[in-house]
Amino acid sequence: MSKNQNDRMEKIVSLCKRRGFVFQSSEIYGGINGCYDYGPLGAELKRNVKEFWWSWMTRRRDDIEALDASILMHSRVWEASGHVGGFVDPMVDCRTCKGRFRADQLDESRCLKKPSKTPAECGGDLTEAREFNLMFKTSLGPVDDGSSAVFLRPETAQGIYVNFHNVAQSARRRIPFGIAQIGKAFRNEINPRNFTFRTREFEQMEMQYFVRPSTDEQWFETWKSDRMDYYREIGLDAESLRYVEHGPGELAHYARAAFDIEYLFPFGWKELEGIHNRGDFDLTRHQEYSGKPQTYFDEETKERYLPVVVEASAGCDRTLLSLLCDAYDEEEAKGGNTRVVMRLHPKLAPVKAGIFPLVKRDGMPERARAIYDDLRTRFRVLYEQSGSIGKRYWRQDEAGTPYCFTVDSETMADGSVTVRHRDAMSQERIPAEKIAEFLDEKTRIS
Ligand code: GAP
Secondary structure (H helix, E strand, C coil), X not given: CCHHHHHHHHHXXXXXXXXXXXXXXXXXXXXXXXXXXXCHHHHHHHHHHHHHHHHHHHCCCCCEEECCCCCECCHHHHHHHCHHHHCEEEEEEECCCCCEEEHHHHHHCXXXXXXXXXCCCCCCCECCCEEEECCCEEECCCCCCCCCEEEECCCCHHHHHCCHHHHHHHCCCCCCEEEEEEEEEECCCCCCECCCCECCEEEEEEEEEEECCCCHHHHHHHXXXXXXXXXXXXXXXXXXXXXXXXXXXXXCCCCCXXXXXXXXXXXXXXXXXXXXXXECHHHHHHHHHHCCCCCEEECCCCEEECCEEEEEEEEHHHHHHHHHHHHEEEEECHHHCEEEEECCCCCCCCCCEEEEECCCCCCHHHHHHHHHHHHCCCCCEEECCCCCHHHHHHHHHHHCCCEEEEECHHXXXXXXXXXXXXXXXXXXEEEHHHHHHHHHHHHCCC
């Protein structure tokens, strides 16, 4: 990472803590590596990211059903999926500094004793690489006798595959159709890194689309382009997005074809989402391991077959981090000051509007408070009366709040309020009774 980009990332991390987007987990106990908590602004932003994805998948189209499967599943699921045998990363230990590193990411790792050097450069004595399974294991019930072992799911997708027939039958779906799910996943990453980019507990937004064999390549192309449209629509800079194809030697054990959508983070191009043609791998394996037929009977063609799956697997936390990185901006302002502004899309912004009285007298606080009370059950809005109006605007700029409505003497005379726009800092007047309509049009996720 260049010095500029390193500085930029440090500023983003510091803003996240200062303004309540992201905190280190268990901070007062010294923190826990690879786990993060979302603060007041972060939790709202995350809800909006999930809502946008959910709406994209299940509201804008009518061929995708919802699912919320449990995190703990039968341990045979993970044998069938290939995770027990093959969900491993190569790990090396350093006998000198006692660090543990991913053998395939030594260039990105830092020696524990000489942090300016990588474990390969520092002259440390590294062991041979060995395989490390990334699944977290726990036990079900009061007796831990080995037979009760279960895993925290490392992906949400398997919950969808094992419910394929339940969903198809209960929702009376015919192929092609998809199943969408948002939920936590856990991976015991050897080296969590880059803030919330690679963590041990994270949330996935996954959609599995079940299609007729021989139509999979066409559906794969459709989803590839749909998912890129999505990232542009949530406001990411098009120049900072790209596809990267997995070569034959890089494909996951389940994939026939795979493309990542990558974003240019300050720490380089990194994966946001994987689009995979998983063939009939998962349903074949679950059929084999469960002994329950997973085939689908097509009423139209009178054929019975195992559907092929096209998967769009996005990381919620990574999407959120990309939005924070993309939104962060600094502007030189009058008096040599720097305005920090988070240019988040209004639909995703944690707080939609600040409602301010210009001054704390002449009935303005009461009027502004009444507007706030009217709005707050429908929109995440904020009331603030302390500090100069300029300082209040700047505070909201840093939080990514796209609009501020100010009650001033004109409001008391004609009922209009000032709307101040975060990005251009321009102002206009609208009737106070039109604020809800204004916010609905600009911020509703649909
Ligand atoms: N079901 C397929 C699957 O899980 P993956 O490429 O391993 O595929 C999908 O993961 C997405 O989940 C990634 O693109 C990323 O956004 C997110 N993800 C994976 N591991 C993660 C981690 N350790 N921390 C944060 N997000 C992660």
